[in-house]
Amino acid sequence: xxxxxxxxxxxxxxxxxxxxxxxxxxxxxxxxxxxxxxxxxxxxxxxxxxxxxxxxxxxxxxxxxxxxxxxxxxxxxxxxxxxxxxxxxxxxxxxxxxxxxxxxxxxxxxxxxxxxxxxxxxxxxxxxxxxxxxxxxxxxxxxxxxxxxxxxxxxxxxxxxxxxxxxxxxxxxxxxxxxxxxxxxxxxxxxxxxxxxxxxxxxxxxxxxxxxxxxxxxxxxxxxxxxxxxxxxxxxxxxxxxxxxxxxxxxxxxxxxxxxxxxxxxxxxxxxxxxxxxxxxxxxxxxxxxxxxxxxxxxxxxxxxxxxxxxxxxxxxx
Amino acid sequence: xxxxxxxxxxxxxxxxxxxxxxxxxxxxxxxxxxxxxxxxxxxxxxxxxxxxxxxxxxxxxxxxxxxxxxxxxxxxxxxxxxxxxxxxxxxxxxxxxxxxxxxxxxxxxxxxxxxxxxxxxxxxxxxxxxxxxxxxxxxxxxxxxxxxxxxxxxxxxxxxxxxxxxxxxxxxxxxxxxxxxxxxxxxxxxxxxxxxxxxxxxxxxxxxxxxxxxxxxxxxxxxxxxxxxxxxxxxxxxxxxxxxxxxxxxxxxxxxxxxxxxxxxxxxxxxxxxxxxxxxxxxxxxxxxxxxxxxxxxxxxxxxxxxxxxxxxxxxxxxxxxxxxxxxxxxxxxxxxxxxxxxxxxxxxxxxxxxxx
Amino acid sequence: xxxxxxxxxxxxxxxxxxxxxxxxxxxxxxxxxxxxxxxxxxxxxxxxxxxxxxxxxxxxxxxxxxxxxxxxxxxxxxxxxxxxxxxxxxxxxxxxxxxxxxxxxxxxxxxxxxxxxxxxxxxxxxxxxxxxxxxxxxxxxxxxxxxxxxxxxxxxxxxxxxxxxxxxxxxxxxxxxxxxxxxxxxxxxxxxxxxxxxxxxxxxxxxxxxxxxxxxxxxxxxxxxxxxxxxxxxxxxxxxxxxxxxxxxxxxxxxxxxxxxxxxxxx
Numbered sequence: 001x002x003x004x005x006x007x008x009x010x011x012x013x014x015x016x017x018x019x020x021x022x023x024x025x026x027x028x029x030x031x032x033x034x035x036x037x038x039x040x041x042x043x044x045x046x047x048x049x050x051x052x053x054x055x056x057x058x059x060x061x062x063x064x065x066x067x068x069x070x071x072x073x074x075x076x077x078x079x080x081x082x083x084x085x086x087x088x089x090x091x092x093x094x095x096x097x098x099x100x101x102x103x104x105x106x107x108x109x110x111x112x113x114x115x116x117x118x119x120x121x122x123x124x125x126x127x128x129x130x131x132x133x134x135x136x137x138x139x140x141x142x143x144x145x146x147x148x149x150x151x152x153x154x155x156x157x158x159x160x161x162x163x164x165x166x167x168x169x170x171x172x173x174x175x176x177x178x179x180x181x182x183x184x185x186x187x188x189x190x191x192x193x194x195x196x197x198x199x200x201x202x203x204x205x206x207x208x209x210x211x212x213x214x215x216x217x218x219x220x221x222x223x224x225x226x227x228x229x230x231x232x233x234x235x236x237x238x239x240x241x242x243x244x245x246x247x248x249x250x251x252x253x254x255x256x257x258x259x260x261x262x263x264x265x266x267x268x269x270x271x272x273x274x275x276x277x278x279x280x281x282x283x284x285x286x287x288x289x290x291x292x293x294x295x296x297x298x299x300x301x302x303x304x305x306x307x308x309x310x311x312x313x314x315x316x317x318x
Numbered sequence: 319x320x321x322x323x324x325x326x327x328x329x330x331x332x333x334x335x336x337x338x339x340x341x342x343x344x345x346x347x348x349x350x351x352x353x354x355x356x357x358x359x360x361x362x363x364x365x366x367x368x369x370x371x372x373x374x375x376x377x378x379x380x381x382x383x384x385x386x387x388x389x390x391x392x393x394x395x396x397x398x399x400x401x402x403x404x405x406x407x408x409x410x411x412x413x414x415x416x417x418x419x420x421x422x423x424x425x426x427x428x429x430x431x432x433x434x435x436x437x438x439x440x441x442x443x444x445x446x447x448x449x450x451x452x453x454x455x456x457x458x459x460x461x462x463x464x465x466x467x468x469x470x471x472x473x474x475x476x477x478x479x480x481x482x483x484x485x486x487x488x489x490x491x492x493x494x495x496x497x498x499x500x501x502x503x504x505x506x507x508x509x510x511x512x513x514x515x516x517x518x519x520x521x522x523x524x525x526x527x528x529x530x531x532x533x534x535x536x537x538x539x540x541x542x543x544x545x546x547x548x549x550x551x552x553x554x555x556x557x558x559x560x561x562x563x564x565x566x567x568x569x570x571x572x573x574x575x576x577x578x579x580x581x582x583x584x585x586x587x588x589x590x591x592x593x594x595x596x597x598x599x600x601x602x603x604x605x606x607x608x609x610x611x612x613x614x615x616x617x618x619x620x621x622x623x624x625x626x627x628x629x630x631x632x633x634x635x636x637x638x639x640x641x642x643x644x645x646x647x648x649x650x651x652x653x654x655x656x657x658x659x660x661x662x663x664x665x666x667x668x669x670x671x672x673x674x675x
Numbered sequence: 676x677x678x679x680x681x682x683x684x685x686x687x688x689x690x691x692x693x694x695x696x697x698x699x700x701x702x703x704x705x706x707x708x709x710x711x712x713x714x715x716x717x718x719x720x721x722x723x724x725x726x727x728x729x730x731x732x733x734x735x736x737x738x739x740x741x742x743x744x745x746x747x748x749x750x751x752x753x754x755x756x757x758x759x760x761x762x763x764x765x766x767x768x769x770x771x772x773x774x775x776x777x778x779x780x781x782x783x784x785x786x787x788x789x790x791x792x793x794x795x796x797x798x799x800x801x802x803x804x805x806x807x808x809x810x811x812x813x814x815x816x817x818x819x820x821x822x823x824x825x826x827x828x829x830x831x832x833x834x835x836x837x838x839x840x841x842x843x844x845x846x847x848x849x850x851x852x853x854x855x856x857x858x859x860x861x862x863x864x865x866x867x868x869x870x871x872x873x874x875x876x877x878x879x880x881x882x883x884x885x886x887x888x889x890x891x892x893x894x895x896x897x898x899x900x901x902x903x904x905x906x907x908x909x910x911x912x913x914x915x916x917x918x919x920x921x922x923x924x925x926x927x928x929x930x931x932x933x934x935x936x937x938x939x940x941x942x
Binding site (some may be wrong): 010015119133253285289292 | 644
Binding site for chain 3 (some may be wrong): 329331332335337375517519520522523524525528530531534535537538539540541542543544545552564565599
C-alpha cells in the first residue's frame with residue numbers, strides 16, 4: 001500500500017508542492033532532449049538518403065568536438081580550428097563514401113550497419129591516437145558561447161536557464177529550419193529526397209549516388225559538429241560520451257527512422273521522460289535510472305507501434 | 319593430394335548426415351583436440367592463463383551470440399548483460415549453497431541467463447532487425463543497472479564487486495586465487511568442447527534448420543508450419559544459456575572477481591565483432607573470430623617489443639581500435655561471410671588441387 | 676500419404692476447399708471483393724486474371740497469411756475463423772511463391788528438409804545429442820527427401836546453397852520444399868514465371884505428376900494461357916478483385932467477360 005502510494009501519488013504531490021523544481025526538471029529534460037534530437041537528426045539524414053543505419057553518428061559527434069578542441073589546444077585560432085574541423089568532416093565523409101559505402105553498395109542493410117561499427121572503432125582509435133585519450137575542455141570563450149544563467153524567481157521558488165542551453169536550442173531550431181529549406185528548395189535537396197525514395201529511380205534520372213552520399217555524410221558531420229560543440233561545452237569532451245550517444249537510438253524508435261520532425265519530437269520526449277522519471281521515481285529504485293529508461297520506453301513503445309510515431313504501417317507482401 | 323574424399327563412399331544416409339563426412343576432417347579435429355589436451359604440459363603459464371582460457375571463454379560466448387544472430391538472424395547487443403546474468407547467478411548460487419559442486423552451478427547459471435534472455439526475446443515477435451537490436455540494448459542497460467544497484471546480487475560488498483570464493487572438486491581447488499592455471503584450463507576446455515558439440519548437433523538438425531529458415535525468409539518459414547515465436551524464443555534461450563555459462567566461467571575461472579563494468583556494452587560489441595569477422599552462422603567462425611579479436615591485441619602489444627620498438631601502451635590500444643575497425647570493414651567488403659568462409663574456400667581449393675575447380 | 680490431421684476425410688471429387696463471399700482490403704483499397712469458388716479434391720484448379728486482379732491476395736487468404744474482413748473459408752469440411760499460417764500448414768496446405776521465397780543461405784537439401792519440420796518432433800534433448808531417436812528421425816526424413824530430389828531430378832545440386840542456383844532450379848527446389856510437406860492442397864503462385872519453353876514443359880510435367888502420383892490437389896496462378904488450358908481441370912478468373920468467370924478451360928476460352936478483361940474493353 002505504501003509502495004503504491006510512493007509510486008502513483010507521492011511524485012505528483014511533489015510536483016504540485018514544488019512547481020519551481022518541476023519547471024526546472026522540465027527545462028533540463030528539454031535541453032537533454034535537444035541534444036538527443038540533434039544526434040538523431042544526423043542519423044535520420046544518413047538513413048533517408050542512403051538507407052544506412054549509421055551507428056557511428058554518436059562517435060562522429062565526439063570526433064568532431066575532439067578535433068575542434070584538439071586543434072584549438074594546439075594553438076590554432078578558434079575560427080581557423082573550426083574551418084579546419086569542417087574540412088576534416090568533409091574528408092571523413094569522402095573517405096567513408098570511397099572506402100566503405102561504395103564497395104558495399106547493394107549489400108544487405110545489416111552488413112552496412114555492421115560496417116558502421118567498423119567506422120566507429122576507427123574513429124575512436126584515430127581520435128585518441130591523434131588527440132590523446134584524456135577528457136578535454138571546450139574553450140567556450142574562444143567560440144563566443146554565452147556563459148552564466150538567467151534566473152527567474154517564480155512559482156514560489158526559482159528556475160534557472162543556462163544561457164548556453166538557450167543558445168543550443170536556438171541553434172538547433174535554426175539548423176532544423178535550414179535543413180528543411182535545403183531539402184525542399186535546393187536542387188541537391190530534391191535529389192536527396194529522390195534518392196531516399198528509390199536508389200534505382202534516382203540513378204535513372206542522372207543523379208549521382210556517390211555525390212549524394214558524400215553530401216549527406218558531410219551534412220551529418222556538420223550536425224555532429226554543432227552537437228559536439230554544445231555538448232562539449234556542457235561536459236568534458238571525451239569518448240565517454242559514446243554511451244550517451246547511443247540514446248539517439250531510442251529517440252529514433254519513437255520518431256521513426258526517416259522523419260526529421262520525428263527525431264525532434266522523439267528527442268524531446270526521451271529527454272523529458274528520463275529526467276522526470278529519474279527526479280521523481282528514480283530515488284525509489286536507488287537512482288541512476290536514466291541509464292536505461294529511454295531504452296525501456298522505446299521497447300514498450302515498439303510493442304504497440306513498431307513503425308514509430310510518424311512512420312507508416314508496413315503491409316507485408318510476398 | 320592428402321585432402322581428398324575419393325574412395326570414401328557413403329552407403330547410408332546416417333553417414334551422409336554426419337557433421338564431418340570427410341575422413342581427413344575427422345583426423346584434423348582429433349589432432350587439434352590432442353594438442354588442446356597436451357597444451358598445459360608446455361608449462362607456459364602465460365599461454366594457458368592469459369591466452370587460452372580467455373580465448374576459449376570468448377569463443378563460448380561467440381558461439382552463443384552466433385546461434386542467435388548468425389543462425390536465427392536476430393541481432394543482439396545485449397550479450398554482455400546476458401553473460402553478467404550467468405556470472406551473478408553463479409555467484410549467488412554458490413554463496414547460498416556452498417557445498418554443491420561449483421561446476422553444477424556454472425551450468426545452472428546458464429539457465430538463469432536463458433530465462434532472462436527469453437523474457438527480453440519476447441519483443442522479437444513484433445520487432446525485427448535494427449529495432450530488435452535496440453530492444454536488446456534495453457536489456458543491456460537495464461541489467462547493467464541491476465548489477466550496480468541491486469546490492470543483494472554482490473552480497474552487499476562495499477566495493478560493489480564480486481570476489482570468487484575458493485571451491486574444491488574432489489580435493490582439487492578449482493576456483494579462487496589458489497586454483498592452478500592447468501585445472502582451470504581443463505575445466506574451461508571441457509565446457510567448450512561439450513557445448514560446441516551440442517551446438518553443432520542442434521544447428522545441423524531440425525531446430526537449426528528452422529532457425530536458419532526464420533533468418534532467411536521468416537514469412538515462408540511461417541507458411542511452412544514453423545512457428546515464429548517459439549523458434550525465436552528458443553534461439554534466445556539457447557544463446558543466452560551459452561552466454562551465461564561463458565560469463566560464469568569468465569568470472570570464476572579467469573578473472574577471479576568482477577565489477578559490473580566487465581559486462582558493459584563494450585563487451586557486447588566485442589563478442590559481436592568476433593562473430594562478424596569470424597563468420598555469421600558458422601561455429602568455426604566463432605572460434606576464428608574469437609582468436610582474431612582476442613589474440614590480435616596481444617600480438618600488437620608484444621610485436622613492437624620483439625621488433626625492438628618502444629611504443630606507449632595507450633598507443634597500442636588506439637592502434638588496436640583502428641585495426642579492429644579496419645578489419646571489420648575489410649571483411650565485410652572482401653568476404654561478408656567471414657573467416658569461416660575463407661577457410662571453406664581454401665578447403666575446396668585443396669580438394670580439387672591441382673585443378674582450379 | 677498422411678491422413679488428414681483435422682477434419683473428416685474427403686473423397687475424390689468432393690469439395691476440399693470452399694471460399695465464400697471473401698472480401699479483403701488494405702486501408703480502403705479493395706484487393707478482393709465478394710469472391711466465391713471451390714476447389715475439389717484431386718483437381719488442378721487455375722486462378723487467372725490480369726495483373727492486380729487479386730490472385731496472390733487470394734492465395735494469401737487461403738493459407739492464412741491475410742485475414743479477410745468478410746466471408747469464410749471451409750477446408751476439409753471445417754469452416755475456419757481466423758487462422759494462422761502455421762495452422763494452415765499443419766492442416767495440409769503448402770505453397771510456392773511468385774518471387775521465389777527460398778531460404779537463400781541454406782543448401783537445396785536443407786531447404787527441402789526444412790519442409791519436413793512439421794513432421795519431425797523429436798525433443799530438444801535428443802536434438803542436443805543428435806543420437807538415437809533424433810538421428811533415426813533425421814535419416815528417415817532424409818530418405819523421403821531423397822525421393823523428392825530424385826523425382827525433381829535435382830540430385831547434383833543438393834549441397835549447393837540455393838542463393839547460387841539459377842532461377843529455374845530455384846523454382847524446382849521451392850516446389851520440392853512444398854512437396855516435402857506432403858500437402859493435400861498445393862498452392863502454386865506463378866510456377867512458370869520467367870522460364871523458357873523447355874523449363875516450362877519440365878515444370879508442367881512435374882505438376883501433372885504430382886497431381887497423378889501423389890493425388891495432391893493443386894491450385895495455381897499462371898499467366899501463360901497455353902499452360903493453364905492444358906493443365907487445369909477448372910479455371911476461375913478474377914479481375915479487379917472480383918470473380919468474372921468460373922468453369923472448364925473450354926468454357927473460359929469462349930467467355931466474353933474474360934476476353935474483355937484481357938483485351939481491356941471499356942466497361
